């Protein structure tokens with residue numbers, strides 16, 4: 052949960068009574084969420100809110116069907132304490148990740164369980180209208196799985212590229228040449244008649260890792276996605292960092308070789324142009340044209356392009372060409388990530404994206420690169436781990452764009 056460690060200080064922030072009450076309710080709800088179950092006495096003890104006030108606020112939260120009684124806890128002699136938990140049956144959100152080629156969504160309850168899922172893969176949206184229609188259709192289908200539409204609080208969506216979160220606008224996305232300023236939030240709210248919230252996709256995954264994944268107990272970490280593109284989410288002191296204009300985390304466009312190849316962004320030597328999934332496919336294609344022999348090409352007809360699946364299959368067979376491609380990419384990514392480790396001194400780097408889906412020497416190469424290129428202190432303090440939740444981090448992170456209003 053993205054909250055300062057010391058709850059007391061934020062309860063004191065608003066000066067009017069109504070504001071204080073609202074914030075106290077959020078703090079209580081957040082605590083119940085994090086603990087799973089807790090007694091009234093422990094709520095009061097932990098939040099420093101007076102027991103009488105806790106009683107009243109818990110009653111209100113129960114009436115709003117956000118929490119419920121779970122039963123009785125253990126007693127040390129006196130009356131058994133009543134335990135409270137988040138009600139997982141009354142309020143839901145839709146969390147949806149609309150990446151360049153894949154769309155994944157789910158119905159999420161208030162405890163972060165994904166109840167129903169939908170997936171669209173290998174899509175290439177040729178217009179803004181197609182893209183928005185596909186998101187709306189998936190959200191409608193998911194909402195349709197619930198008995199009561201009114202139980203849906205809203206739809207959170209992670210989209211690629213630069214996002215103006217306040218306005219709910221996708222400002223720029225270099226993957227689609229048709230993408231100008233796309234008012235995703237207003238277009239979807241018109242179609243769905245429900246509150247929508249938009250965030251950059253990598254950042255949605257990062258929020259998912261903070262709330263539900265490996266980042267839960269960690270205040271400083273980086274989330275690195277390795278797919279067609281290379282992106283990064285940044286968490287500093289428990290907060291997601293967005294930067295002045297919301298474009299923070301463009302790891303893919305950090306230059307690691309000033310004589311390197313041309314990147315889609317117009318620059319040369321960006322790590323994305325030297326190590327992304329798209330780069331690997333292009334590099335394998337070039338070797339094929341040169342007549343290099345590899346298991347990558349064995350099952351391909353002459354017209355069929357090289358896919359990541361073919362490279363990974365060849366890798367599993369011990370193919371030397373595939374192995375070199377992955378090691379070279381890992382070394383390049385490792386250099387870029389090492390720079391980030393020197394700058395941010397994170398405790399953890401979470402790696403995700405389809406390049407991490409299959410067992411490969413990639414993660415070990417990145418770890419080696421950090422050991423080689425980083426200053427020894429930050430290198431010794433950082434752990435590099437694959438995400439345990441994969442696409443679910445994105446779905447959950449997108450859903451919290453809506454529920455964060457309740458909890459924070």
Ligand SMILES: [Zn+2]
Nearest residue numbers: 304314316321
């Ligand atoms: Zn670039």
